[in-house]
Amino acid sequence: MPTINVTVNGERYEETVPERLLLSDFLRERLSLTGTHIGCTYEGVCGACTIHLDGEAVKSCLMLAVQADGHAITTIEGLRDGSLTPLQAAFKANHALQCGFCTPGILMNMTEFLEKNPNPTDEEIRHGLVGNLCRCTGYVHIVKAVREAAQSTTR
Ligand code: FES
Ligand code: FES
Structure with a gap:
């Protein structure tokens, strides 16, 4: 081996x-x-x-x-070093998870997404999420959380 x-x-x-x-x-x-x-x-x-x-x-x-x-x-x-990342904090604040099963994968994907595109449109966020399935949330709060995290780090 x-x-x-x-x-x-x-x-x-x-x-x-x-x-x-x-x-x-x-x-x-x-x-x-x-x-x-x-x-x-x-x-x-x-x-x-x-x-x-x-x-x-x-x-x-x-x-x-x-x-x-x-x-x-x-x-x-x-992913985090002691405290929540801005994206994790935005997920928490916006109720962007229910069962949470999909959440680690979405956080990892969207963290990289925001590094490459720090000021995305909602359409770009939704496109970025095509590889992540969530059967609970309907994605509305996830998109909102990603948008808020982007705004909090580009202010
Ligand atoms: S377990 Fe890897 S994409 Fe579903
Ligand atoms: S929060 Fe349950 S699958 Fe996404």
């Missing part, structure tokens, strides 16, 4: 993994980072497993752990 070296949420890991182990399962089962959710049984459609790989939002169920060798990963557990 191959050995991989990865940095996850600032910590370095050297792990021997099966070739076919998915990155999502590596994070959840090997590193116990269960904030990365599995919502669509690894079909790549729900976005609940979204993480950052070298700063890019990716669906971790569509990657093998061996493909992360040498890369830096951030999961939802590593």
Whole structure:
């Protein structure tokens, strides 16, 4: 079995993994980072497993752990540093979650989205959310939260 070296949420890991182990399962089962959710049984459609790989939002169920060798990963557990990020605070203030299952993936995706597009229109936010399924909220409060977070950081 191959050995991989990865940095996850600032910590370095050297792990021997099966070739076919998915990155999502590596994070959840090997590193116990269960904030990365599995919502669509690894079909790549729900976005609940979204993480950052070298700063890019990716669906971790569509990657093998061996493909992360040498890369830096951030999961939802590593997103904040003591306090809520502006996006997390906006989600809380705007009731942008109900069951919360989709929320880690949406936060990871929208964090990267706002880094690339700090002043988006609602249409751009909705387009940015196409890879994240939420069966509870109807998205209205999610869009509102993303818009508020963008405004709070560009003021
Ligand atoms: S579990 Fe990865 S996209 Fe659904
Ligand atoms: S809040 Fe329940 S799936 Fe989005």
